[in-house]
Amino acid sequence: MNDSSAPPPxxxxxxxxxxxxxxIAELEKRLRSSEARPAMPGPDGSGPNxxxxxxxxxxxxxxxxxxxxxxxxxxxxxxxxDTFARGxxxxxxxxxxxxxxxxxxxxxxxxxxxxxxxxxxSLALESVFVPRLSAGGSAWQSVRGIPLREAGKVCGGILIRxxxxxxxxxxxxxxxxxxxLRIIADNTHDWEYWRGPDGKYVWVSPASREIxxxxxxxxxxxxxxxxxxxxxxDDRRSWLSHLDEADAMRPAHREMEFxxxxxxxxxxxxxxxxxxxxxxxxxxxxxxxxxxxxxxxxQAETELxxxxxxxxxxxxxxxxxxxxxDEETRVRKLNRAAQEFIGRSEEGILGRRCGEVLGCPxxxxxxxxCGFGQACPTCSLSGVIRETFxxxxxxxxxxxxLLRDEPGGEDRCLLLSADYLEVQNEPRVLVCALDITRQKxxxxxxxxAKEEAEAANRAKSEFLANMSHELRTPLNGVMGMMQLLxxxxxxxxxxxxxxxxxxxSDRLTRLLSDILDISKIEAGKVEIVHEAxxxxxxxxxxxxxxxxxxxxxxLPLSCSLHPDLPPxxxxxxxxxxxxLFNLVGNSLKFTESGAxxxxxxxxxxxxxxxxxxxxxxxDTGIGIPSxxxxxxxxxxxxxxxxxxxxxxxxxxxxAIVKRLAELMDGSIFIxxxxxxxxxxxxxxxxxxxxxxxFNMPASSRIGETRPGxxxxxxxxxxxxxxxxxxxxxxxxxxxxxxxNGCQAVDAWKEGAFDxxxxxxxxxxxxxxxxxxxxxxxxxxxxxxxxxxxxxxAYAMAGDRERFMAQGxxxxxxxxxxxxxxxxxxxxxxxxx
Numbered sequence: 001m002n003d004s005s006a007p008p009p010x011x012x013x014x015x016x017x018x019x020x021x022x023x024i025a026e027l028e029k030r031l032r033s034s035e036a037r038p039a040m041p042g043p044d045g046s047g048p049n050x051x052x053x054x055x056x057x058x059x060x061x062x063x064x065x066x067x068x069x070x071x072x073x074x075x076x077x078x079x080x081x082d083t084f085a086r087g088x089x090x091x092x093x094x095x096x097x098x099x100x101x102x103x104x105x106x107x108x109x110x111x112x113x114x115x116x117x118x119x120x121x122s123l124a125l126e127s128v129f130v131p132r133l134s135a136g137g138s139a140w141q142s143v144r145g146i147p148l149r150e151a152g153k154v155c156g157g158i159l160i161r162x163x164x165x166x167x168x169x170x171x172x173x174x175x176x177x178x179x180x181l182r183i184i185a186d187n188t189h190d191w192e193y194w195r196g197p198d199g200k201y202v203w204v205s206p207a208s209r210e211i212x213x214x215x216x217x218x219x220x221x222x223x224x225x226x227x228x229x230x231x232x233x234d235d236r237r238s239w240l241s242h243l244d245e246a247d248a249m250r251p252a253h254r255e256m257e258f259x260x261x262x263x264x265x266x267x268x269x270x271x272x273x274x275x276x277x278x279x280x281x282x283x284x285x286x287x288x289x290x291x292x293x294x295x296x297x298x299q300a301e302t303e304l305x306x307x308x309x310x311x312x313x314x315x316x317x318x319x320x321x322x323x324x325x326d327e328e329t330r331v332r333k334l335n336r337a338a339q340e341f342i343g344r345s346e347e348g349i350l351g352r353r354c355g356e357v358l359g360c361p362x363x364x365x366x367x368x369x370c371g372f373g374q375a376c377p378t379c380s381l382s383g384v385i386r387e388t389f390x391x392x393x394x395x396x397x398x399x400x401x402l403l404r405d406e407p408g409g410e411d412r413c414l415l416l417s418a419d420y421l422e423v424q425n426e427p428r429v430l431v432c433a434l435d436i437t438r439q440k441x442x443x444x445x446x447x448x449a450k451e452e453a454e455a456a457n458r459a460k461s462e463f464l465a466n467m468s469h470e471l472r473t474p475l476n477g478v479m480g481m482m483q484l485l486x487x488x489x490x491x492x493x494x495x496x497x498x499x500x501x502x503x504x505s506d507r508l509t510r511l512l513s514d515i516l517d518i519s520k521i522e523a524g525k526v527e528i529v530h531e532a533x534x535x536x537x538x539x540x541x542x543x544x545x546x547x548x549x550x551x552x553x554x555l556p557l558s559c560s561l562h563p564d565l566p567p568x569x570x571x572x573x574x575x576x577x578x579x580l581f582n583l584v585g586n587s588l589k590f591t592e593s594g595a596x597x598x599x600x601x602x603x604x605x606x607x608x609x610x611x612x613x614x615x616x617x618x619d620t621g622i623g624i625p626s627x628x629x630x631x632x633x634x635x636x637x638x639x640x641x642x643x644x645x646x647x648x649x650x651x652x653x654x655a656i657v658k659r660l661a662e663l664m665d666g667s668i669f670i671x672x673x674x675x676x677x678x679x680x681x682x683x684x685x686x687x688x689x690x691x692x693x694f695n696m697p698a699s700s701r702i703g704e705t706r707p708g709x710x711x712x713x714x715x716x717x718x719x720x721x722x723x724x725x726x727x728x729x730x731x732x733x734x735x736x737x738x739x740n741g742c743q744a745v746d747a748w749k750e751g752a753f754d755x756x757x758x759x760x761x762x763x764x765x766x767x768x769x770x771x772x773x774x775x776x777x778x779x780x781x782x783x784x785x786x787x788x789x790x791x792x793a794y795a796m797a798g799d800r801e802r803f804m805a806q807g808x809x810x811x812x813x814x815x816x817x818x819x820x821x822x823x824x825x826x827x828x829x830x831x832x
Contacts, residue, residue: 063141063161069154071099071118083163088135099159107132110143117145120154127164140168191270191291193219193227194277197284200224211270211293213262227289232259232267242272246287250276257294269298321414321433324423325385329354332428341435354381358402381431384418388429392420400433413440476814479505480723487730528664532689533573535565535600535613542580542598549588556595557584565602566611570687575664579657580615583680586654587619594620594677603683609690615682623674657682707732709754709829714744714770715791716762720814724757724791727821739763741770748774753786755829760792760803767792771807785809787828 057064063080067073076094081087084104099105099114108130117123123145131138142162147154191212192205201224204216218225231239235258246254254274259267274289321341324333331349339346342357349357360379380400388395395418402412414433421428482502490498539559550557580598587596596619603612657680661668666684713724716739728735736751738744742765744758756774760767771788778785787809792799800811810824 065159067099068156073097086135103132103134104130117157120147139163140165193289194286196286211268212260230260232261235259268293269295323431325429327389327427329382329385331357384416385429388418388420394419413437475505477717477719484723484726528572530570532568532570535561535569538573538577541577542584546584546588555591559598562601565600568689570689575660579660579682582657583617587617591619591621609688610685611688612683612685616679618679620677623676623678624672625674709733712736712747712753712756714738715759741765741767744770745773756786756788757791758788760790768806775807789824
C-alpha cells in the first residue's frame, strides 16, 4: 500500500544527504578536538578502538581513506570499495598508493590540492568532476581532506569523498526547470501574480508593465501597490466583492472582467482568473492570479454588436424579401418586406412550409407538404432550398414564378439567391427574393421592340438588296451597251456622248457601292483583312484611276512616297485604296485650278513589327469653313446644303472614309481654309511582313485569257445577254445563251463547257439551285467541276460568301465592267 503522506524521492535523498553531512561534521569535530592522535587501525587492523572506528567508517555513505605523513594510503573503507570502486577493486589496489597516484583524483586534476593536504593544508571542494574513476566511468564528487598532527607535526590525514552526481543532476534539472518557468513567466502576455495569505504580492510577472503600464516592483514589498488601486472606479465595488469572497470562501477558481486605468489615462479591459494555492500539507499559501488584456476583444464585441444592430435594421427595412428556412422548408425567420409581400403577420408565417406561406396551389396537393410530394419537383424555390442544403453552395439569380390561382391573385416573378449557414449549430438556408415582375414586363416589351427592330433591319437589308439588284441589272445592260458601242466606229460627237453616258453610269455605280458600304459598316459586317501589299502599287492605282480626270481639268496629280516608307506593309490594301479613292476623288471634284498631291509618310521608326503611316491628300480647291468640319463625316450631308449646289454627290464619301479608318484603328483630321484648299490626313496602323514578299503577276484581262473557251451564259435580261455575247465573242470565245437555271442544267448535261456565267435571279429556276444540281451530278459521276462564276446584281454584305458556299467558283457583281469580268475569268480559266 502506498503511503500518500511519505515525502517524494527527492525529499528522502535530500534528508539522507543532510544526515551524512552531519555525521562528517561530527567526525571532523571529534578528530580535531582530540589532543592526541586518534587511534587508527594499522595495516593489520590493530590499534585502540579499531572495532569502533571500523564500524563507524564502514557504515557511513562516504568514501573514507587515511594516509600517512608521506601521503600513502593506509586505509580505505567498505563503502568506497562497494560503491566508488563498484566492487571491482580490492583494498590492495589502494593501500600503499600515493594520493597523487589515485586514478580518479589524477583525472580530476587535484595534484596541487592533494600535495597541500599532505603538507597540512585542509581541503574542501564542494563539487569536482572526476572524468575517470578507478573502476571506470565518471562522477561528480565532494572532496574533503583533514590533516592530522602529532606533537604539532603532520602525521597523516583523512580523505573523505561523497558522490554528488545525483544532486548535481537534480540541481541542473532544477535550474533548467526554473529557467524554463522563468522564461515562460517573463514572456507571457498575461499579467500573472502570486498574492500571499496576508494580501501582499509574492511575485508579479513582467507583463504587468504591458497591461497596467507599471513595473512589477511597484506591487511588491510591504508598501507595494495593490491591484485595486489601478481598477477603474466603476469596477472597484465588483472587485472588492470578488476579493472578499475569494479570501473568505477560498474557492478553487474564480473569474471576472473589469477595467483598469493606466497612468496615461488609457482604459484597458482585463479578464481575471484566480485560483487558491496550497502546499503538500494543505496549508493555504494565497492565490495565483492571471489577468489578460481583452481590450481588442471587447472592442470587437462592441463593433460586432453595432454591426448586428445595423444588420438587424437592414434586415428589417430592406426592400428585398428575406426568409430563413430549415431542412423541412419551414420558415424560421423573415423580415418586414417578406411579411408585406406574403400579406401575413410574422406569427402567421413562422413554422410553416414555403408553399403554404406563399400561397402556392401545389402545396395542397402534396401529401407530405410542400417540397416532399409529387406536386413540387419543378418548383424553383423548393429546389433551390433543397440543393443548397445538399451541397452547401450558394445559388444566385434563379427565377421563380409564383403562380396564384385565387381570385384577384397576380402571378409574380421573383429573382432568388440562396446561401447556406448555421444558426446555433442548426443548418439553415437564407433565401433572398427580389420581385422583378415589372422588370420582366419591361424585358418582354424590350424583346418585342428588339424583334421589331431586327425585323425592320432585315426589311431594310432586303430592300437595299432588292433595290441594288433591280438598279444594277438595267444599269449593267446600259453600261454593257455603252462599252459595246465604244468598240464600234463612232464619230467624235458620238464618242463624247458615249463617254458621258459611261461616266454617268460609273457615277451611279459608285453611288450604289457607297450606299451598300454604309449599310455594311452599320451592320458590322465589314471585315478587315491583313495581307502584304506594296504602297508604291497602291499609289500607282490611284494615279491610274484619276489621271484621265485630272488631265481633263488640267490639274497636275502627283503621288509622293517618303524614302523611309517600307516597300511592303501588312494591312487591308482594298480598304486603304477605297479611302484614297474617296479622298482624291473629292479633291478632284472641288478643285478647279492648282494641283492635287497624295503623300505617304511613315510616323516614327518601325517597332515590334508595326508602323503607323500618314496618308495626306492636298488640294487647292474651294476649301471648307471650320464651322462645317463636324458635319463632313455624316452620311448624306454636304457642306453646300442648298438646291443650287455647284458640285454633285450624295455626301457618302467622307462618311465611309471616317468609318473605315476607325475600323482599322486609325484616325482622320482636316486642315482647310475657304478659298485656299484642303488637306485631308488619315493615320493608319500597319504590320510589317516577317519574310520577303514577291510580287505576283497581275491577272489577265479578257483578251489575255485562252481564246476559244466554250462559255455558257445563264441570263434572262436581253440587254445583258447581248452585252455578254458580244464582249465574249470579241475576245474569241464561243458563247451559248440560256434564259434560266433549268435550261442551264440541261445545256450543261448535253455539251462540254469550259466556264459557266450564272445569273442568280432568273425565272423557272434560280442560279443557286442550278449550281446545286450541277455540283450534285458532278459528285455522282466523278467528273471534274466546271468553273461557275456568279454574275449577279446582289452585292450586299455577305452575298459573295453565301454564293461561294453554295458551289460558285467566283463572283462578279453587276454592273460587270470589262476589267472586273476579265480578271475573274482569267483567274478561274488559267492559260495553259
